[in-house]
Amino acid sequence: MEYQIVHDKLYQKMEDKAIVKQLIDSILQQVEGVLGNIKYIHEEGSKTLEEVVTRLMKGQKMDEVKLMKRDELAIDWHPNFNTYLAMKRVYVETMNVSNCWVPKSMCSEACHPGYRRVLRQEEPPCCFDCIPCSDGEISNASGMCICTKCPQDYWTNSAKIVCIKKYLEFLSYEDPLGISLAMTAVVSSLVPIVVLCIFIKHHNTPVVKANNREVSYFLLVTLTFCLLTALIFIGPPNNETCIFRQTAFGIFFSICVSSVLAKTITVVIAFNATKPGSHLKSLVGSKTSFYIIFCCFAFQFIICIIWLSISPPFSDTDKTLPEKILIQCNEGSIFMFYCMLGYLGILATISLIIAFLARNLPDGFNEARFITFSMIVFISVWLSFVPAYISTRGMYMVAVEVFAILSSSIGLLLCIFLPKCYIILIRPSKNTRGYIVRPQTTLFKA
Known part of the structure; x- marks a missing residue:
């Protein structure tokens, strides 16, 4: 009995999966009787379908069944497509085919891009x-x-x-957060200048002269620079700005806190110098205050020099994050960075303790009370800064430090100088020596 393959044109490239499948199905259907004796083919060496079909096209007999002779050149198989007939199953394998090509099947559709x-x-x-x-x-x-x-x-x-x-992320002037912080820094830096002008205009009044007028002027100027220091943290970081931003912050704030400490010590010295037989009268004055400021500043300056000599801050790029590249300042030696912050904390703590102990001195205008409030604000801000700084990255880490600089500076400015400005501008009748030296009462009482 003879069988005829229904496909007259057997030439087919492997890329056309649908027709190849139809070709295989047609061959298997028409030679089912021939291939019924699978054991025969298996014992012959498990010949490939290409070999089997070629033999069939040549008219060779297999189990006394003959097919019509076809031209073997009409079949053009993909070089990596091997089909095996064995043990009553047909295996279709693809090895090293471009794009992992497999024949189209009812159980799989081509995966979409992505x-x-x-x-x-x-x-x-x-x-x-x-x-x-x-x-x-x-x-x-x-x-x-x-x-x-x-x-x-x-x-x-x-x-x-x-x-x-990826987009670059850093605290920039084009970002809403950067713009708001920059504007806050600029506007806030004008406040100490305004207060300084008020003090200079009323420089001979008792409230201005109380507790070392020159140190008050110096503190106002330093607070202006502290507020402007925040602008260095905004913008694309580079090696120069990374070095300057932390050292400028550390030095200006050490001068600021040292000035507050000098004013606190001056309060205590001035009160004890009024006692009969006291030898502290020679220490009353601006020279002692500026000496204290210089000594405290010098120690912070040495810390910064050692920091820059050992491992200075530098600009760093982090490309491991998804969607963005972080450009930020690497502190270099994180130990020296916290040494600088720790020294500021020590100065603030000493000022707080001395001011707290001197808060009840019998003066009508005791500045120690306001210094106590200012140091509580300062220490609270920077204690909150440390965990927030550690837990953030990128532009938000910088924003946390800028916020701490602005809030602590504004806290010092308001707590120390707002009561004096209140008396000078709103209650000038209290700006007298008699009010200053009288026993303590509530400042804002009519």
Whole structure:
């Protein structure tokens, strides 16, 4: 009995999966009787389907069944497509085929761009699942087996079909947060200048002269620089700004806190110098205050010099985060950074203790009370700063430090100088020597 294959044109490239499947099905249907004796073919060496079909086309007999002779050159098989007949099953395997090509099957459709194939366990290679590419990887064609990883400076779009360049993140003047902090710093820096002008205009009044007028002027100027220091933290970080921002912050704030400490010590010295037989009268004056300021500043200056000599801050780039590249200042030696902050904390704590002990001195205008409030605000701000600074990264870490600089500076300014400005501008009748030296009463009492 003779069988005829229904496909007259057997020439077929491997890329046309549908027709190849039809070809295989047609061959298997028409030679079912021939291949019924699978053992015969298996014992002959498990010949490939190409060899079997070629023999059939030549009219060779297999179990006394003959097919019509066909031209073997009419079959053009894909070089990597091997089909095996054995043990009553047909295995279709693809090895090293571009884009992991497999014949089209009813249990798998081509994966869309942005997805990759994952073979199902214990199922033929033509059955697979499509899963999205991982973060940072793309597939820009259908039917991909693996996703391509984006370069370090790039990230995937939402569809994961193309790599887009990561954006740079730092606290800039174009960012709303950076603009608001910069404007706050500039406006706040004008307040000490206004207060200084008020003090200079009323420089001979008792309230201004009380507790060392020159140190008050110096403290107002220092507070202006402390507030302006915040502007150095805004903008693209580079090695120069990274070095200058932390050292400027440490030095100006050490001068500021040292001035507050000098004013606190002056309060105590001035009160005890009024006692009969006291030898402290020679210490009353601006020379002692500026000597204290210089000594406290010199120690902080030495810390900064050692820091810059051992491991100075530098500009650092972090490309490991998704979607963005962080440009930030690396502190170099984090130990020296916290040494600088710790020294400021020591100065503030000493000022707080002395001012707290001197808060009840019998003066009508005892500045120690206001210094106590200012140091409580200062210490509270910087104690809150440390955990917030450690737990944030990038522009928000810088914003936390800028906020701490602004809030602590404004706290010192308001707590120390607001009561004096209140008397000078609103209650000038109290700006007298008699009010200053009288026993303590409530300042804002009519």
